[in-house]
Amino acid sequence: MARPEQVLLLEPQHELKFRGPFSDVVTTNLKLSNPTDRNVCFKVKTTAPRRYCVRPNSGIIDAGTSINVSVMLQPFDYDPNEKSKHKFMVQSMLAPPDMTDMEGVWKEAKPEELMDSKLRCVFEMPVENEKTHDMESNKMMSSSLLKSDSSSLPPKSMSSTLDDGEVKKIMEECKRLQMEAQRLREENKQIREDDGLRMRKSNMMSSQHSSVGMKKEEGLSARTVALIVLFFVVGIIVGKLVL
Numbered sequence: 468m469a470r471p472e473q474v475l476l477l478e479p480q481h482e483l484k485f486r487g488p489f490s491d492v493v494t495t496n497l498k499l500s501n502p503t504d505r506n507v508c509f510k511v512k513t514t515a516p517r518r519y520c521v522r523p524n525s526g527i528i529d530a531g532t533s534i535n536v537s538v539m540l541q542p543f544d545y546d547p548n549e550k551s552k553h554k555f556m557v558q559s560m561l562a563p564p565d566m567t568d569m570e571g572v573w574k575e576a577k578p579e580e581l582m583d584s585k586l587r588c589v590f591e592m593p594v595e596n597e598k599t600h601d602m603e604s605n606k607m608m609s610s611s612l613l614k615s616d617s618s619s620l621p622p623k624s625m626s627s628t629l630d631d632g633e634v635k636k637i638m639e640e641c642k643r644l645q646m647e648a649q650r651l652r653e654e655n656k657q658i659r660e661d662d663g664l665r666m667r668k669s670n671m672m673s674s675q676h677s678s679v680g681m682k683k684e685e686g687l688s689a690r691t692v693a694l695i696v697l698f699f700v701v702g703i704i705v706g707k708l709v710l
Contacts, residue, residue, distance in 0.1 A: 470578065470579060470581060470582060470583070471579070471580075471582050472582065473557075473559065473582045473583065473584045474501070474502070474503050474507060474559065474561070474582060475499050475500065475501060475507060475509065475528070475557065475559050475582075475584070476499070476500040476501075476502060476533075477497065477498070477499060477557060477584055477586070478497070478498040478500070479497070479586070480584075480586075481586055481587070482586060482587055482588070482589050483495050483497065483538060483555060483586050483587070483588050483589070484588075484589045484591060485540045485588065485589070485590050485591070486591045486592075486593060487545055487590065487591065487592040487593060488545070488592070488593075489540070489542060489543055489544075489545045489590070489592075490542055491542055492539050492540065492541060492542060492638055492641070493539070493540045494537055494538065494539045494540070495537075495538050495540075496535050496536065496537055496538070497511070497535070497536040497538055497555075497557075497586075498533055498534075498535050498536075499528060499533060499534055499535075499536060499557065500528075500532075500533035501528040501529065501530060501531065501532060501533065502531065503530055503531075503561075504530045504531070505530055505561050505562065506527050506528065506529050506530055506561075506562040507527070507528045507530075507559050507560070507561060507562060508525075508526075508527055508559060508560050508561075508562045508566075508569060508572060508573070509525060509526060509527075509528060509557060509558065509559045510524065510525045510557075510558045510559075510573070511524045511525065511536055511538075511555060511556075511557055511558075512524075512555065512556045512558060513553065513554065513555045513556075514552070514553055514554045514555075515553045517541075518540065518541055518543070518553065519538055519539060519540055519541065519553075520538075520539040520541070520637055520638075520641050521536060521537070521538050521539070522536070522537050522539075522633075522637055523536060524536075525569070527562055527569070538555070539637070539638065539641070540588075541641060541645070545590065545592060547592060551587070551588045551589065551590050553587070553588040554585055554586065554587050554588065555585070555586045555587075555588070556583050556584070556585050556586075557583065557584045557585075557586070558581060558582070558583045559581075559582045559583070560572075560573075560576055560580050560581050560582065561580070
C-alpha cells in the first residue's frame with residue numbers, strides 16, 4: 468500500500484542551502500507548517516548525523532500552526548569539486564487524539580500511516596567580497612530562531628522552538644564533543660605507541676635473560692668436566708701408590 472501524501476508544508480521544499488565559508492557553524496532554517504485541523508507529529512532525520520545539529524529534531528505541530536527547525540552544519544574543509552551527498556528527511560504522522568507517549572506512538576505506527584519528504588543539501592561558497600558579511604549572517608542565524616514566527620505560536624507550539632541561550636549551549640556542546648573526540652584520538656595514539664615501546668623492551672629483556680642462562684649453563688658444564696678430569700687423575704695417582 469502506498470504511503471499517504473505529506474500533509475506538512477515545507478519551506479524550502481527540496482533543498483537545504485548552506486552558504487560558506489565553512490570554517491564556522493553554518494545554519495539554515497526549515498519551516499514546517501501544518502495546514503490541517505489535526506495535530507501532526509514530526510521527526511527530522513539525516514544521512515550524516517555527525518555533521519549536523521538539528522533543533523528541534525522532533526515534536527508536535529498544532530493544527531494551523533508552524534515551527535522553524537534550525538539545521539546547523541558543523542565546520543569542515545570545503546572542497547568545491549566534491550558534491551554533497553547529504554540528505555534530510557522530514558517524517559510525519561497524524562497525532563492520535565489521546566496521545567501521551569510520543570516515542571510509543573512512533574514505535575507502534577504502521578507504515579501506511581507515515582508520511583515523508585526528502586531534501587538534499589547544497590553547499591555554496593560566496594565570492595571573496597561577500598565572505599565577511601556571510602560569516603556575520605551565519606553567526607546571527609545560529610543564535611536566532613526567527614522570533615517573529617515563534618511569537619505567533621500558542622504556548623504548546625512554542626515549546627518546540629529554542630531561545631538564544633539554548634542555541635548557544637547546543638553550539639558549545641557540539642564544539643566540546645569535537646574537542647573531546649580529538650583528545651580521545653590523541654590518547655589512543657599515545658597508548659598504541661607506549662604498548663609498542665613496552666613490547667620492544669620486553670623482547671630485549673627476554674633475549675638478555677636467555678643469553679645469560681646459556682652462559683651459566685656453559686660455565687657449569689666446564690666446571691663439571693674439570694672436576695671429572697681431576698678425579699680421574701687423582702684416582703690414577705692413588706692407584707699407583709697403592710700398587
